[in-house]
Amino acid sequence: MAKIAYILLCHKDPDAIIMQAERLTAAGDYMSIHFDASAKSEHFRKIRTALADNPNVTFARKRIKCGWGEWSLVQATLYAIEAAVDEFPRATHFYMLSGDCMAIKTAEYAHQFLDDNDKDFVESFDYFESDWIKTGWKEERLIYRHWFNERTQKKRFYAMFNLQQRLGWTREIPADIQIMIGSQWWCLRRRTVEWILDFTRTRRDVMRFFSTTWIPDETFFQTLVRHLIPEDEIDSRTLTFLMFSDYGMPVTFYNDHYDLLLSQDFLFARKISPEAKELKSRLGRLYAAHDVEFQISNEGRSLYKFLTGRGRIGRRFGMRFWETESSLGRERELMIVVSKKWHVAKRLLDQIRHVMNVPTIEYLFNEEGAPLPDLGGIQATLEKRTRHRRALMRMLFEYYDTDRLIICMDPSNLDLMHDFFSDRSVTRMLEIECKFTDEYLIGHAHRVGLAGERTPQATLERLLPTIRNDLAYEGDRIRDAGFARYGRIRESAQPEENAEKLSEFLSISWEQGLRLAQTEYLFAD
Incomplete structure (x- = not known):
């Protein structure tokens, strides 16, 4: 021994x-x-x-x-x-x-x-x-x-x-x-x-x-x-x-x-x-x-980073000098779908493809494996995409030969939203407000590394209010930013109410918006 x-x-x-x-x-x-x-x-x-x-x-x-x-x-x-x-x-x-x-x-x-x-x-x-x-x-x-x-x-x-x-x-x-x-x-x-x-x-x-x-x-x-x-x-x-x-x-x-x-x-x-x-x-x-x-769960460092990071919200990357004068183009329109539940936003984008002939790109600033065309290496990593976001978006507009593009973002990407809304192009945003059950929040804690397979239930229960408040805070920050051309659909709203916001965001008819709002299992986990 x-x-x-x-x-x-x-x-x-x-x-x-x-x-x-x-x-x-x-x-x-x-x-x-x-x-x-x-x-x-x-x-x-x-x-x-x-x-x-x-x-x-x-x-x-x-x-x-x-x-x-x-x-x-x-x-x-x-x-x-x-x-x-x-x-x-x-x-x-x-x-x-x-x-x-x-x-x-x-x-x-x-x-x-x-x-x-x-x-x-x-x-x-x-x-x-x-x-x-x-x-x-x-x-x-x-x-x-x-x-x-x-x-x-x-x-x-x-x-x-x-x-x-x-x-x-x-x-x-x-x-x-x-x-x-x-x-x-x-x-x-x-x-x-x-x-x-x-x-x-x-x-x-x-x-x-x-x-x-x-x-x-x-x-x-x-x-x-x-x-x-x-x-x-x-x-x-x-x-x-x-x-x-x-x-x-x-x-x-x-x-x-x-x-x-x-x-x-x-x-x-x-x-x-x-x-x-x-x-x-x-x-x-x-x-x-x-x-x-x-019960070894080993989530200490990621939990600390999460909790302390909430108190130091700032820009992830400073603007590079070549980006300060760049623009996506005055005639271009960038449409941003924002949702913490990525599967809900992806499900909506899938339905939009059936209604509109507009290129759609899923969480390109959040998912390393988001499907993107080869743009000479600028798309290779999340860090490169985020640092050169305007250049990346210009190249995507040119690659798809379009003046309208829809992308998904996580609510935590407020710095990117501010950057795109400050551009001379037209930027629109649609936030998807979802309900968060305890089961979903526990799964979220596991996905982002705040909890491990053996994290005690008591620890999870103490963690849930913090995560729930953090998600609510992200939504509040977006609304407090006062973005022009901002709309929100809610899981708790009737399809008719959401249809109005969808039609305004996508510039489509109310009937087409209702079709999207009535998508079966749109908000299901």
């Missing part, structure tokens, strides 16, 4: 550290603590005194001051690992933690998971080929030497960087090393950790290289594991659930996140808010529990 030695780097909140150590070791696991040398000495004494009689807790032989982006974080980790290897010969795995992490599974579950998966869990992606670094320095982290802390010694940090740039003073990456990158939260087997320690003693050249790289905690262990361990024994993922906001800041979890955290396919989560007393208490009791079954 697996036994875990937790490697804990911390610098504050001694009471929380003591509780964390007692909880994790009570189940038979171990902990090695490095408490930052720059923190209050009385806090460290308090931790040592409280845990002095716990045989499953040890401390790094040496304490150093740690700084973000510095080698000191890696060195502190190595000190804690060395102590754990020496003190806990029965430890089979070594798991990197911070003081903000908490278990979201039982010890029983974690041990069985590690027994069933004989691998090292560490994010390990090719430094240069992957897109792990989204913005900012990439090669500069490695080929220049960084002696100063970027946050506390900013002037010196950038002065030395600029000097090296001017002098062309770069260095080579060790020839036999492929630099990898990933999250610093890993879980490694004992053999792997022992090999890493041996490597640090024999390869001083590699140690010198990493000691002056920038943010080495994202590259050091990730590179060495890949260098020392066969690829089929590495699972390139972290077992710690963490998310980042659009601004690169870690997402913090609170009391009402308990069920969401338990349903994620991870063993730990960070960051837990210091104020989330109830959450910490419940998770603390969980680790020592037995025979707990977990």
